[in-house]
Amino acid sequence: MVRLQKQLEQIREALFHTEDLTIRSFEVEGQMAKLVFLETLCDEEKLQISLFKQWFRAKSNQYPDLELDQLLTAVDIKEVTAVDEAVKELLKGKGIIGLDSGRVWFAFNAGMDTIRSIQEPVNELSIVGERAGFVESMTTNLHLLRSRVSTGEFRVRYCSLGRQSTHRVAVVWIEEIADKEIVEETYQRISRFTTNREVHPGRLQRQLMESKYSIFPQIFGTERIDATAGLLMQGRIAVICDQSSTCLIVPASLYTFMQSVDAYLLGKGIALLLHSLRAIGMFLSLYACALYIAIVTFHHEVLPAKMSISIKSSLENVPYPPFIEAILMIVIFQLIAEATIRLPSQLAQMTGVAGGIIISESLVKIGFVSNVYIVIIALSMIGNFMIPTFQMRIFAFAGQMLLVFGSAILGFYGIAFVTIALLIHFFTLEPFGVPYCMPIRSRAK
Secondary structure (H helix, E strand, C coil): CHHHHHHHHHHHHHCCCCCCEEEEEEEECCEEEEEEEECCCECHHHHHHHHHHHHHHCCCCCCCCCCHHHHCCCCCEEEECCHHHHHHHHHCCEEEEEECCCCCEEEEECECCCCCCCCCCCCCCCCCCCCCECCCCHHHHHHHHHHHHCCCCEEEEEEEECCCCCEEEEEEEECCCCCHHHHHHHHHHHHCCCCCCCCCHHHHHHHHCCCCCCCCCCCEEECEHHHHHHHHCCCCEEEEECCCCCEEEECCCHHHHCCCHHHHHCCHHHHHHHHHHHHHHHHHHHHHHHHHHHHHHCCHHHCCHHHHHHHHHHCCCCCCCHHHHHHHHHHHHHHHHHHHHHCCHHHHHHHHHHHHHHHHHHHHHCCCCCHHHHHHHHHHHHHHHCCCCHHHHHHHHHHHHHHHHHHHHHCHHHHHHHHHHHHHHHHHCCHHHCCCCCCCCCCCC
């Protein structure tokens, strides 16, 4: 009895005497036993099913030598010998039970089911394709993914991370398609990740990046099941964190971020047309503002005389250089875009349209910007929204700012210099040893 009480006191101290720690006493064959669980993480009904119903059934004289672990009907039963291991199991939503005379605690699953319904990801809508996305449960996500892929070569490897608490991460791949060296490198990078905070894909993503200071996105994140399954069949590796609906995909190339789910389901001709439109959108997002600044500031001769005079007349009332005008409007439109993301969907559309029109018209009337540049920045933002992934839109914004600065300093030469620098970095970037500039081909037959 003394030993059991000492261990219980150590558990209380490890959990800082939290009041949601519940301890229940009962007897098993004349010996005192203790059931310990956190009532905020455990389901009372599961506790009853896993332990007490079986215990009451076993109270008859037909089972005089029934062992403690035989009372448990839970599927996942684990023996725990150390107090720190017992605390980790409690924090996972498990109950632990032990006898006064024994040296082993038995941990069994009794966690609450707080999983939301499976829905289409709000940030990755598609016209065709499934209407199902990942949820905040690793087991459910793996079930959805395995059901979708449905092959015996589907492999899962778990990794436990964290110092004070243990969080599970699953590495998923198709055995005969994925490169084994990349699989092992992915697992090793994840294993080296140490943190005292929650393991979230956003933090794990930086650990997996090849070049941490690159403006190009290197880790593809998605919440769509069909997109993840399609990439797995191309030889990619998926990383799934518990308590998160975001799945990380490695290795990734530029083409991964420019594809949408529609491209997997439509014909090659339509997919090529959509890719061409997105490429045009990317070009407008990167170069529209920079070309405007370069032409207006340094290279009037490239425009017809009448157009050049018209643009110059629209700039007469603007009190500052085109570079300041461009930066001002880029910041304003980015603020509007960010506001529409955070607002409820009913207000977001009204805010985006009304805010863009009213602010733009007012700025033109008071002479803060020219009416020509309003058209340029609108084309740039439309091109940015044509990019299918949020990670690539962030790159487009960063690249746009670099090109704007280059064009303001040296005109076309500045644009060429920044473009060459980006292309050199683009062609030399090799996440997980795979060239970033080349699409990753599937080895599936």
